[in-house]
Amino acid sequence: MYDMPKKNTLTLRRVFSLLLTYVMLCVCGGVALTAMLSPLVFGVNSVAKAVVPSLKVEGVNFDVTSLPQKSVMYASDGTTKIAEFYADNRTVVPLKQISKPMQWAVVAREDRRFFQHNGVDVQGVMRAFFQTFVKKGDMQGGSSLTQQYVKNVLSMQARDDDDPIAQYHASEQTIARKVREMLIAVQMEKQYSKAEILQGYLNIAQFGNYNLYGVESAAKRYFNTSAKDLSIVQAATIAAITKNPAKYDPSDEGNLEESENQRNIVLDLMLQEEYISQEEHDEAVNTPLKDTLNIQNVDSGCQVAGDAAFFCDYVTHQILNNKEFGETEEERNRLLKEGGLTIVTTMDVNANRIAMETARATIPPDDETGFEVAIASIRPGTGEVLGFGLNRTYDATDLAKSDSTRTAVNYAVDQVDGGGWGFQPASTWKPINMVAWMQKGKSINQTLRNSTSISQSKFNCNGYEFGGTWSLQNAGGGNVVNETPLQGLVQSHNTVQASMASQIGLCAIADAAKDMGYHNSIQGKEDVYDETSFQPSMVIGSAQASPLTMANVYATIAANGVECTPIAITKMTDQSGNEYKVPSANCHQAIDPAIAQTTAYALNQGVTRGIASGAQLANGRKTFAKTGTNEDTYMLTAGFVPQVSTFVAVGNAETPVSFDNKRINGVYYSSWTGSYIAMSAWKNFMQNYLDTAQIPINNDYGNPDNKYLTTSSTTSKTTTSNTN
Structure with missing residues (x-):
């Protein structure tokens, strides 16, 4: 009979070999510094200047400025926070901006001989060895603070590289991992x-749930303070969390008792290491943890941006759609969530707030009709988007699927920017026709003979042909046989628009629209010449446009003919x-100033004598507005004063x-038009915003050029006075 081999012999040998390896590495590593930290180690400028530019060991980057950091989006004032974005909720700070109690607490808790060893704590390794393998107790790591830093960096790098094998090796409970960490340490x-x-x-460690990393984020989360101001009791609370972030996170009420323990x-360890006095210790221990907390919301993204959420979503799309910020959308998304960006937007806090309030007051979110209200406002001559108003709550979760008052679709913008298909602008299109008319050198007082039936071949241009x-x-039926373009705009008549287009061709109108910043809202069909929009009916607003495009x-027109591409970011x-x-x-002179003024x-x-009279603003402020009604489905109003241009759309x-x-x-009507709800919403928003922002009255704008008012000798003489 053969004797059975003894169990565990090989395991014990391996463990003993590991212990010897630890000791050898520690001895070979040399003697570490024993001096306490000097505040002169770091500079006094930015975070980047406060740390070593490139900390690299064995090909691994340990530069704290390269750690994933949250990005913060601000309103135009640069101080009002809209939202934060992160994969890891982290704000990197230099050591000089971390309180001494916080430094003491983490050293006392994690590695009390940190300032004596050279990367591997021999006594800690011995203790862990005997606790785990001799006493057969719980598994002990024996890792120094330096080793823990190495482990965190390796894990983070593996996550960033989307390398599951590296992620496994960075956290596996094996001798190989321990040895690698020790070597690098x-x-x-x-x-x-x-x-x-x-x-x-201190900048990379996890200090709680919700992807909370680094002491600065922890200080904000638990105490609504900064790392530099953390007290002894606060620092001890945060330092305790790293051992088990899920179990010791004090923001979870179920964890409070154990978190305090x-x-x-x-605190006991800090006293033992003589970082704090007995009196400081006793006072801290006798303070109930729950009395020290000031828990802050750490949810991220546009979901928690409140009334600024739709604007936030628009800015996010501006970043994700722009190759200036990365070759692929994945790279751009990573930049947003890990790049530590400061994003200053064009959002005017008052404009956005008032637009949202106006939209909800116009048609409440739970109105039985379910109709949307979408408002977009922009600053003429700059392209700066001021704000959006929707009578919905922004919600990108599944809750929006079952609750019609919630949506993540911003109906005020193009489909590519997170919007819908847009709205048919109806009669709000008509000023575009007038611009095209004058660009052909024609007078707005030229009398045209109009008809309710017109051959579409008269719209042919540049190879485009229309039949039938x-x-x-x-509106309301009928026709005014003899009418001028000015009269047709004032009274919003359709037949005169067709007469104008039949004289100058549809291409002239399409070109004028493009000059003025128009494009369709449907993704992939943005060009005004796309067959879905380039039809004769375009002259009475049958295309699909977003409120933001029409506001632009x-x-x-409001900026003396200067067209600008809408922008939402001023600095990043x-x-x-x-x-x-x-x-x-890209602001540029798009149309003749004389044409814009006329x-x-x-x-x-x-406004003064037509169907848009209800849009007149208070205190005699010169008002420029146009209503629109798309059959019986959309009510619209567009208009401006020289400082603000706004578009309102109402419908499904x-x-x-x-x-x-x-x-x-x-309110009940058998037949609704744009002069009802949409015009009222436009006026309410404009008046409230102008008053709140204290925008001065400027009645000098809108002076017509005589050459566009006087008809030529070959046309019927119709002066301005004849149209009154």
Whole structure:
């Protein structure tokens, strides 16, 4: 008979070999510095200047400025926070901006001989060995603070590289991992100071649930303070968490008792290491943990941006769609969530707030009709988007699927920017026709002979041909046989628009629209010449446009003919202060100033003596506005003063639904038009915003050029006075 081999012999040998390896590495590593940290180790400028530019050991980057950091989005004032974005909720700070109690607490808790060893704590290894393998107790790590820093960096790098094998090896409970961490830790201690290593650890360690990393984020989360102001009791609370972030996170009420117990253990260790006095210890221990907390919301992204959420979503799309910020959308998303960006937007806090309030007051989210209200406002001559208003709650979760008052679709913008299919602008398109008319050198007082039936071949241009006959009429039926373009705009008649287009061709109108900043809202069909929109009916607003695009078209008229691409970002920097190139408004003279002024004059005439009279703003402020009604499905109003241009759309944004014979926000009409709800919403927003922002009255704008008012000798003489 053979004797059975004894069990565990090989395991014991391997463990003993590991112990010897630990000791050898520790001895070979040399003697570490024993001095306490000096505040002179770091500079006094930015975070980037406060740390070593490139901490690299064995090909692994230990530079704390390269750690994933949250990005913060601000309103135009640069101080009002809209939202934060992160994969890891982290804000990197230099050691000089971390309180001494916080430094003491983490050293006392994690590695009390940190300032004596050279990367591997021999006594800690011995203790862990005997506790685990001799006493057969719980598994002990024996890792120094430096080793823990190494482990965190390796894990983070594996996550960033999306390398599951590396992620496994970075956290596996094996001898190989321990040896690798020790080797790198010893090398690090030869190259970098204790201060640099401690700083790295304090910025990378996990201090709670919700992807909470680094002491600065922890200080904000638990106490609504900064790392530099952490007290003894606060520091001890945070330092206790790293051992088990899920179990010791004090923001979970179920953890409070154990969190306090762990905090007190840290306080005991701080007293033992003589970091604090007996009196400080006793006072801290006797303070109930729950009385010290000031828990802050750490949810991220546009979901928690409140009324700024739709604007936030628009800015996010501006970043994710722009190759200036990365070759792929994945790279751009990583930049947003890990790049530590400071994003200053164009959002005017008052404009956005008032737009949201106006939208909800116009048609409440739970109105029985379910109609959307979408408002977009822009600053003429700059391209700066001021704000959006929607009568919905922004919600990108599954809850929006079952709750019609919630949506993540911003109906005020193009589909590519997170919007829907847009709205047919109807009669709000008509100023574009007038611009095209004058660009052909024609007078807005030229009398035209109009008809309810017109051959579509008269719209042919540049190789585009249209067949058949177009039958149309004015709102309410009928036609005005002899009418000028000015009269047609003031009274919003359709037949005169067809007459104008038949003389100058549809291409002239399409080109004018493009000059003014128009494009279709449907993704992939943005060009005004796309067959879905380039039809004769385009002249009475049958295309699909977002409220933002139409607000920008009117902004071109308001800015003396200067067209700008809408922008939402004014400045974007990384954590080191390096600036990114943000999208430009590309402002340029798009149409003749005389044409812009004359078109503005015509719009004002529509307010003073036409169907847009209800849009007149208070205190005699010169007002430029145009209403629109798309059959029985959309109500619209566009308009401006020289400083603000705004567009309002009302209707079912997903599928056209008739609003006739419906009670909307408690009011019933058998037939609704743009001069009802949309115009009232436009006026309410404009008046409230202008008053709140204290924007001065400027009544000098809208002076017509005489050459566009006087008809030629070959046309019927119709002066301005004849049209009154």
